[in-house]
Amino acid sequence: MKTETTIQGLSASLSKARSSRKTIGFVPTMGNLHEGHLNLVREARNLCDVVVVSIFVNPIQFGPNEDFDSYPRTLDQDSQLLAEVGCDIVFAPSVEQMYGGQSRLTNISVSDITNDLCGAQRPGHFDGVAVIVTKLFNIVQPNFAFFGQKDYQQLAVIKQMVADLNMPIEVIGVPITRAEDGLALSSRNGYLSDEQRQTAPAIYKALKNAEAELKAGQALADVIANIKADLVANGFEIDYVEARTPMLQTIDQFDQDVVIFVAAKLGKTRLIDNIQVAFVV
Amino acid sequence: MKTETTIQGLSASLSKARSSRKTIGFVPTMGNLHEGHLNLVREARNLCDVVVVSIFVNPIQFGPNEDFDSYPRTLDQDSQLLAEVGCDIVFAPSVEQMYGGQSRLTNISVSDITNDLCGAQRPGHFDGVAVIVTKLFNIVQPNFAFFGQKDYQQLAVIKQMVADLNMPIEVIGVPITRAEDGLALSSRNGYLSDEQRQTAPAIYKALKNAEAELKAGQALADVIANIKADLVANGFEIDYVEARTPMLQTIDQFDQDVVIFVAAKLGKTRLIDNIQVAFVV
Numbered sequence: 001m002k003t004e005t006t007i008q009g010l011s012a013s014l015s016k017a018r019s020s021r022k023t024i025g026f027v028p029t030m031g032n033l034h035e036g037h038l039n040l041v042r043e044a045r046n047l048c049d050v051v052v053v054s055i056f057v058n059p060i061q062f063g064p065n066e067d068f069d070s071y072p073r074t075l076d077q078d079s080q081l082l083a084e085v086g087c088d089i090v091f092a093p094s095v096e097q098m099y100g101g102q103s104r105l106t107n108i109s110v111s112d113i114t115n116d117l118c119g120a121q122r123p124g125h126f127d128g129v130a131v132i133v134t135k136l137f138n139i140v141q142p143n144f145a146f147f148g149q150k151d152y153q154q155l156a157v158i159k160q161m162v163a164d165l166n167m168p169i170e171v172i173g174v175p176i177t178r179a180e181d182g183l184a185l186s187s188r189n190g191y192l193s194d195e196q197r198q199t200a201p202a203i204y205k206a207l208k209n210a211e212a213e214l215k216a217g218q219a220l221a222d223v224i225a226n227i228k229a230d231l232v233a234n235g236f237e238i239d240y241v242e243a244r245t246p247m248l249q250t251i252d253q254f255d256q257d258v259v260i261f262v263a264a265k266l267g268k269t270r271l272i273d274n275i276q277v278a279f280v281v
Numbered sequence: 282m283k284t285e286t287t288i289q290g291l292s293a294s295l296s297k298a299r300s301s302r303k304t305i306g307f308v309p310t311m312g313n314l315h316e317g318h319l320n321l322v323r324e325a326r327n328l329c330d331v332v333v334v335s336i337f338v339n340p341i342q343f344g345p346n347e348d349f350d351s352y353p354r355t356l357d358q359d360s361q362l363l364a365e366v367g368c369d370i371v372f373a374p375s376v377e378q379m380y381g382g383q384s385r386l387t388n389i390s391v392s393d394i395t396n397d398l399c400g401a402q403r404p405g406h407f408d409g410v411a412v413i414v415t416k417l418f419n420i421v422q423p424n425f426a427f428f429g430q431k432d433y434q435q436l437a438v439i440k441q442m443v444a445d446l447n448m449p450i451e452v453i454g455v456p457i458t459r460a461e462d463g464l465a466l467s468s469r470n471g472y473l474s475d476e477q478r479q480t481a482p483a484i485y486k487a488l489k490n491a492e493a494e495l496k497a498g499q500a501l502a503d504v505i506a507n508i509k510a511d512l513v514a515n516g517f518e519i520d521y522v523e524a525r526t527p528m529l530q531t532i533d534q535f536d537q538d539v540v541i542f543v544a545a546k547l548g549k550t551r552l553i554d555n556i557q558v559a560f561v562v
Contacts, residue, residue: 106445138447164387166419
């Protein structure tokens with residue numbers, strides 16, 4: 001496995017793969033890798049000839065009061081994990097490498113589907129994601145790009161952008177990887193105290209319960225209310241509990257496929273999760 | 282020469298060139314071609330193995346009161362001219378082909394350098410240009426793209442966007458092509474009456490005069506004032522006469538390379554032109 005820290009170095013490393021028409025699979029990450037990320041890499045490994053993983057904590061997707069400075073940077077450990085799952089090239093550029101040179105004047109923004117859910121609490125977040133993903137796509141020029149369904153809204157935003165701008169890339173969403181107790185894996189889980197970590201799986205339990213209630217015919221509004229009550233009873237501070245179509249349009253009743261989204265805080269740590277429930281006539 | 286009207290058809294036409302690693306040169310146009318466009322194509326022909334020219338009148342870069350509906354569409358004549366100068370593929374998609382399917386939610390905007398000159402009079406214009414150029418770049422995936430220096434601000438905006446987003450494309454600016462009497466060639470010149478057409482070269486004469494005055498040591502502000510007086514005396518209604526650095530930053534005196542920009546109307550027809558004057562110590 002090679003590690004490249006410059007755009008030029010990465011391009012040189014990829015030029016042979018490109019000229020021999022090998023398929024390139026790309027997994028963009030912010031590092032501090034867990035099994036969720038590794039499953040994205042395994043999926044890329046299965047589908048593609050060459051697997052590139054980027055590790056870059058992207059400053060422009062963090063708000064002024066968010067955890068950019070304290071976000072965990074664990075490159076050595078990440079590299080070891082990536083080598084074990086068959087990554088070919090790690091791209092770990094500096095902020096200077098990605099945003100140095102001339103002042104950036106170009107912004108990309110996806111409207112409508114970024115206005116609520118995580119977008120409401122994090123103004124500019126998805127613009128920052130759209131810009132860095134576009135830059136990385138243009139640098140790596142992959143055939144396939146892999147994103148986790150845990151950040152479902154992010155996945156939807158990227159799919160929308162790729163379609164709107166005719167980017168020559170297939171975006172693949174990979175199901176959420178969970179701990180044995182059901183907690184969705186996340187780098188931010190490391191911020192939880194032991195006690196909070198014990199409480200955290202209540203999110204997924206509430207979502208599974210909601211799935212069962214929907215299938216049993218309970219009204220969507222009641223199901224959402226039950227999740228909220230459940231989380232509050234477990235000591236969460238709720239950001240949102242929302243039902244949407246798979247393309248993030250609002251939905252009033254369970255008459256088509258639905259995705260239920262939760263964002264809730266335990267202490268200072270914000271956790272997100274979601275569940276997709278298929279509508280069967 | 283082939284003509285393709287669908288993205289799929291174009292991709293099929295280009296797949297052989299791509300797999301044999303031929304260089305692709307791309308000239309995006311709105312059709313109604315004149316010698317200025319043909320010089321872009323000749324430049325592409327000189328530098329690249331395969332030359333693609335797009336003809337697409339892009340609705341989203343026109344304002345509500347602009348000339349989208351009346352913009353001249355002359356595909357047959359354009360195709361004949363393109364065949365004569367060695368174009369390999371004409372890409373002439375419909376609006377449906379470029380913007381059909383899902384509603385577009387993604388916008389690209391370049392700040393600062395789009396706020397004045399032509400940007401001040403045409404809100405949203407450069408966003409529309411940035412989006413269509415990005416879409417076409419992603420569809421054609423050229424190695425080189427050719428733009429005229431007549432639309433100097435557009436060229437600067439595209440260069441900025443390409444650099445900011447790490448697009449793997451070299452953007453080449455081609456000098457303005459002029460009629461014998463000095464008028465910069467433009468599809469919109471066709472809107473001029475015979476009398477207006479006689480008057481129009483006064484713009485370039487004023488710019489050449491400004492160049493001589495700068496080289497003779499006259500103050501930049503006086504030179505700009507002289508251009509304005511000259512145009513008003515010739516019956517133009519001035520949109521702007523401005524001096525900028527080559528990267529479109531404002532400039533007070535002739536102590537570095539300067540570009541002087543003119544936009545002025547004759548009747549309803551808006552003409553633009555510019556001249557670059559190198560600073561020699």
